[in-house]
Amino acid sequence: MPAGAPRIFVSHLSGVAVFDPAGDQVGRVRDLVVMLRMGQRPPRLLGLVVELATRRRIFLPMTRVTAIQSGQVITTGVLNVRRFEQRPTERLVFGELLDRRVTLTETGEEVTVLDLSVHQLPARREWEIDRVFVRKGRKGSAFRRAKGEALTVEWTAVTGFSLEEQGQGAENLLATFEQLRPADLANVLHHLSPKRRAEVAAALDDDRLADVLEELPEDDQIEILGKLKEERAADVLEAMDPDDAADLLGELPTDEQERLLSLMQPGDAADMRRLMSYEDRTAGGLMTTEPIVLRPDATVADALARVRNPDLSPALAAQVYVCRPPDETPTGKYLGTVHFQRLLREPPPSLVSSILDNDLQPLDPDADLPAIAGFFATYDMVAAPVVDEAGSLLGAVTVDDVLDHMLPEDWRETEFHLAEEEVASDGS
Incomplete structure (x- = not known):
């Protein structure tokens, strides 16, 4: 949806057909996946849960949605058909946010969420929930429809959705560092305990984790990849730049390489095998297979x-x-x-x-x-x-x-330690 386009209420997306660029229907929208953020910041829309003709439900990232118009969703045509699994930091709009009781900040009155609207941020490929359609009065039931004034308010005008400031869950840490560049988030991960690092990595979406992995030292990459389920590890490798993914695969035992390659899309696996066939530190070993x-x-x-x-x-x-x-x-x-x-x-x-x-x-x-x-x-x-x-x-x-x-092989570790020393000196 181009910048400046009108907002879309999520109720209008339920059951909407999803098409590829050739006009062939690939499925229907069954839910929306958002990530809540601390304070009053609007949630980020991560993607759609799409049900294929086979009844399998998959995740379609918003980065692969080219248009939402005339009661249909158009995609880039690239679909990952692995079954959708909700992650700790994710919330389902239809399943968890609608029909929820929240509080109007100004009056303290409890209201029921009937609908939410989403819009695309100007000049960016990010989508956010910006407004909430609510009804005042007591919550209705299956046998009695609730009565009361209905109104649309800004996201910041209600409470009851956002993350709690306290708590030690991975989603709170992710919300805190959401705006960091991949290299800076990699620095954060590098200095976490192995347990905490695994929790945060598991909660990141595939594209974000792929970007962060590319900025981490080799030992951290191998550790994180080894703690992911094999299907998820294959998805993350596919999301990485091909040359970086091939370098990481090349550090794994041969049997593990083959298992992960067998789980990848055939085209991506072929690119990896081709890159891994070249010697390290040659043009063939350094190149990406995805230029324009x-x-x-x-x-x-x-x-x-x-x-x-x-x-x-x-x-x-x-x-x-x-x-x-x-x-x-x-x-x-x-x-x-x-x-x-x-x-x-x-x-x-x-x-x-x-x-x-x-x-x-x-x-x-x-x-x-x-x-x-x-x-x-x-x-x-x-x-x-x-x-x-x-x-x-x-x-x-x-x-x-x-x-x-x-650069020296340990340059990433050196940079991370220098950054840590600078922070320590600034705080002294």
């Missing part, structure tokens, strides 16, 4: 739309790679690169094939770390294509991956 790939007949407007994807890192969004079909790595013939700045200077209808930078030689998958670093330094690049002998694009290496492997 476009066909020669794509336009500048198409390229800019792909670059705007907020899930892309700045380095991956800095350029697009033009190849003959197929559009996913490994591709057909690699034709060249188009840099983001060039896209900004060209008319939107122009074809990307007309503005290619094909002067630079791409990286060979066997290129070693010094050669890769030299390439980045010489040409002031933040990402570089990796192409095999047949001319197919295999992936792209980004500057952050190069830095990760050029």
Whole structure:
């Protein structure tokens, strides 16, 4: 739903059909999943519980919802069909929040929750509950309908939903650190006890945990992954950047690798196996298999739309790679690169094939770390294509991956300890 679109009352979403981009129905909405926050902050809408034709209920993250309109939900088409399991920090809107008794802050009067409205935050991919539709008077029953004035109030105008300030549950800790960047939350996790770290990791959603794992030292990654159920561990690996997930898998025993790979989506597992086949500290071992790939007949407007994807890192969004079909790595013939700045200077209808930078030689998958670093330094690049002998694009290496492997192996632990010392000195 675009910024500025009207709010949606959740009662209107019950049973609504869910479609993929091709217009095929994949299921129906059965509930909404939210995360409550401390104080009066509105809850964040995490996703939808969707019931498939097989009666299985799955979780659809809001990041994979492209539109809610005309009584239907449109998705990106990427679905994880594993059965939905509610986590400690999650609340079901239909199952737990509606028909609940809460208190109006201004008058202290108890009211019954009839409905809630959600809206998408401007210029962000986050959704929140913002208003509550309530009825005054005593709660009704199956045999007697309650009477009383109905009104819509802001979320902050009622109490009885939000988390308690006291308590030691993982959800309170998560609510406290919700706004932290993944690297900062990783620092918090690193200094928790193993038991507490496992509790918080179990309560994080897959995408958030994946982002945090990528910022943790190897020992912490292995410890956390080992305490997750195998199906959940596979989901989290799928949510990680492919190169980071492959590095983590490579540190596990062979039998454990195979079990996790067998639980992953076939395409994701194939990418992992391909990355793990290359030597460490080579372009093939460092690359991600998910760069932006476009066909020669794509336009500048198409390229800019792909670059705007907020899930892309700045380095991956800095350029697009033009190849003959197929559009996913490994591709057909690699034709060249188009840099983001060039896209900004060209008319939107122009074809990307007309503005290619094909002067630079791409990286060979066997290129070693010094050669890769030299390439980045010489040409002031933040990402570089990796192409095999047949001319197919295999992936792209980004500057952050190069830095990760050029720094000392314990650099994350060192940074965490330095941050801790700075906090201690500031408080003294």
